[in-house]
Amino acid sequence: MRFVAIFKAVTKNWLRSRTGLFFSIMFPIMMLFIFGSIFGGSNYVPTMTAAFIMTNGIIGLTSTNTEFKRRGIIRRLSITPLRKMDWVIGCILSQTLLNLLLTGIMIGIGWGAFGIRVIPDPLMILMIFLGSVMFSGIGMALSGSIKDVEAASAIGNVISYPMMFLSGVFVPLSIMPTTLQLISRFIPLTYFSDGLKASIITKSMGSILMNMGVVAALAVVFIIIGVLVTRWKEK
Amino acid sequence: MLEVQVQDLVKHYDDTTAVDGISFNVDKGEVFAFLGPNGAGKTTTVEILECLRSLSKGSALVCGYDITKDKDVEEIKKNIGVLPQDFNALDKLTVKENIELIADMYDKHLKIEDVIKLLNLEDKANSKFENLSGGLKQRVGIAAALVSDPKLVFLDEPTTGLDPKARRDVWDVLANLKKIGKTVFLTTHYMEEAQVLATRIAIVNKGKIAAMGSPQELIDEYGGLKILIIRKADENLAKKLGDKFEHVTMNSNGDIHIKIDNTDELYSIMSLLTAMKAEKDIEIQTPTLEDVFLKITGSKIRRRAKQNEVRSNL
Numbered sequence: 001m002r003f004v005a006i007f008k009a010v011t012k013n014w015l016r017s018r019t020g021l022f023f024s025i026m027f028p029i030m031m032l033f034i035f036g037s038i039f040g041g042s043n044y045v046p047t048m049t050a051a052f053i054m055t056n057g058i059i060g061l062t063s064t065n066t067e068f069k070r071r072g073i074i075r076r077l078s079i080t081p082l083r084k085m086d087w088v089i090g091c092i093l094s095q096t097l098l099n100l101l102l103t104g105i106m107i108g109i110g111w112g113a114f115g116i117r118v119i120p121d122p123l124m125i126l127m128i129f130l131g132s133v134m135f136s137g138i139g140m141a142l143s144g145s146i147k148d149v150e151a152a153s154a155i156g157n158v159i160s161y162p163m164m165f166l167s168g169v170f171v172p173l174s175i176m177p178t179t180l181q182l183i184s185r186f187i188p189l190t191y192f193s194d195g196l197k198a199s200i201i202t203k204s205m206g207s208i209l210m211n212m213g214v215v216a217a218l219a220v221v222f223i224i225i226g227v228l229v230t231r232w233k234e235k
Numbered sequence: 236m237l238e239v240q241v242q243d244l245v246k247h248y249d250d251t252t253a254v255d256g257i258s259f260n261v262d263k264g265e266v267f268a269f270l271g272p273n274g275a276g277k278t279t280t281v282e283i284l285e286c287l288r289s290l291s292k293g294s295a296l297v298c299g300y301d302i303t304k305d306k307d308v309e310e311i312k313k314n315i316g317v318l319p320q321d322f323n324a325l326d327k328l329t330v331k332e333n334i335e336l337i338a339d340m341y342d343k344h345l346k347i348e349d350v351i352k353l354l355n356l357e358d359k360a361n362s363k364f365e366n367l368s369g370g371l372k373q374r375v376g377i378a379a380a381l382v383s384d385p386k387l388v389f390l391d392e393p394t395t396g397l398d399p400k401a402r403r404d405v406w407d408v409l410a411n412l413k414k415i416g417k418t419v420f421l422t423t424h425y426m427e428e429a430q431v432l433a434t435r436i437a438i439v440n441k442g443k444i445a446a447m448g449s450p451q452e453l454i455d456e457y458g459g460l461k462i463l464i465i466r467k468a469d470e471n472l473a474k475k476l477g478d479k480f481e482h483v484t485m486n487s488n489g490d491i492h493i494k495i496d497n498t499d500e501l502y503s504i505m506s507l508l509t510a511m512k513a514e515k516d517i518e519i520q521t522p523t524l525e526d527v528f529l530k531i532t533g534s535k536i537r538r539r540a541k542q543n544e545v546r547s548n549l
Contacts, residue, residue, distance in 0.1 A: 005339035009325060009332065016327035071323040076379070079285055079317045080340035081309065234288050
């Protein structure tokens with residue numbers, strides 16, 4: 001149960017980093033307002049939320065973790081009986097808590113500003129949870145294999161921005177060329193974004209379950225990769 | 236009982252050899268110090284023993300467990316406490332929370348309050364780590380190393396970059412560890428630190444152990460002769476002494492230096508001075524570890540160490 005201690009410590013650490021926390025919540029809200037006011041809000045609540053859960057995992061967690069690595073914090077923990085799995089799970093759960101908080105705020109804004117009447121149900125929460133675990137897993141996998149902080153955020157950007165455009169977050173997939181539509185099927189964000197859209201807006205059970213299945217499977221894969229690439233011992 | 240047994244340990248990094256076939260043991264209850272300049276292979280050796288790095292050749296047992304076997308590594312981790320070089324903790328957590336985090340990694344641990352008290356950190360227990368001075372941060376690191384009540388404590392350069400006051404504070408804590416009988420493995424490039432704290436010292440240079448023994452044994456064997464200094468003497472006196480004794484020199488300040496072989500020689504110099512009624516300032520310099528190091532490696536440790544000291548302690 002050591003992951004609980006890791007979860008608590010890492011969570012307290014970001015909760016107290018007020019500036020970082022403020023902007024990581026303000027940025028998505030701002031983007032939601034911009035896109036929502038231009039194109040109409042309802043679809044952007046789930047897709048924007050999905051996009052920011054992705055960037056929080058791939059850019060945010062990757063940088064935080066590489067910073068931990070640079071400062072020797074992971075190394076200090078690796079000398080204790082802590083197992084890599086507990087470390088990875090603790091960090092992922094902490095990031096997931098942040099994402100649940102963010103989703104709550106985004107839905108609240110959707111409610112207030114764009115007239116979306118959603119009451120979070122268990123399937124929706126599970127969807128957000130799994131999506132967040134998946135992207136945080138990618139974050140852990142990346143930070144396990146990257147050494148310096150600058151490279152981490154650069155690589156995070158390179159991976160997440162194309163994903164954002166190719167998964168229908170900003171522009172609907174239906175207006176994209178067929179090649180791009182095909183590519184979008186290979187992007188994890190597509191499934192998460194579609195699943196979230198289904199669980200928040202369309203409530204189509206088939207779509208929820210199919211997308212959730214893909215996201216859950218990918219989440220497991222990335223956690224395993226995350227554990228495998230995290231190094232407890234140097235050469 | 237031996238807490239550390241190292242046999243012919245070798246570590247290569249690509250084309251350099253950081254540790255070049257060293258062997259030593261650390262006994263239970265000892266404060267064992269690796270003393271040497273930066274780049275001598277001290278940290279590499281302790282990191283191998285802490286199971287943070289792999290070894291290239293040789294063998295090592297820590298607390299009776301083999302560092303190359305995965306099952307044994309788990310046992311080693313339960314039994315050791317470590318202050319790594321450049322220790323850091325989570326910035327936004329308090330001193331207490333950071334120590335607690337490390338404590339939570341073990342099945343059994345000491346009371347956090349007791350460890351905080353042992354390190355004199357009571358006043359700072361609820362301060363955030365980011366707001367601490369260098370010396371306090373090191374003390375948090377030592378607290379974290381002790382909280383699991385380990386059999387063996389590794390302290391890698393515990394006072395590098397600290398100001399003299401903070402350094403003495405850390406020494407006090409380490410002296411306490413010695414008193415309560417903890418086995419400590421220390422690395423340092425400060426002569427004085429090794430001399431004050433260690434029961435046994437291995438002088439490490441270029442990946443090899445150049446000499447090993449208690450501070451006194453090392454000084455006796457390699458330190459050379461004691462020197463008697465007579466301040467502001469005249470050439471006449473120097474000449475008279477020179478006639479009777481070997482190794483008499485005079486420097487430009489007018490100080491006479493006489494290397495003394497044994498106590499008898501010292502007494503006869505003193506009685507000669509008394510007979511001559513030469514009322515002079517007299518001082519006896521005993522060799523230090525610095526002299527030992529100079530003799531063994533042919534270079535001074537301090538000059539090199541200072542160049543590498545860039546960490547601020549404010």
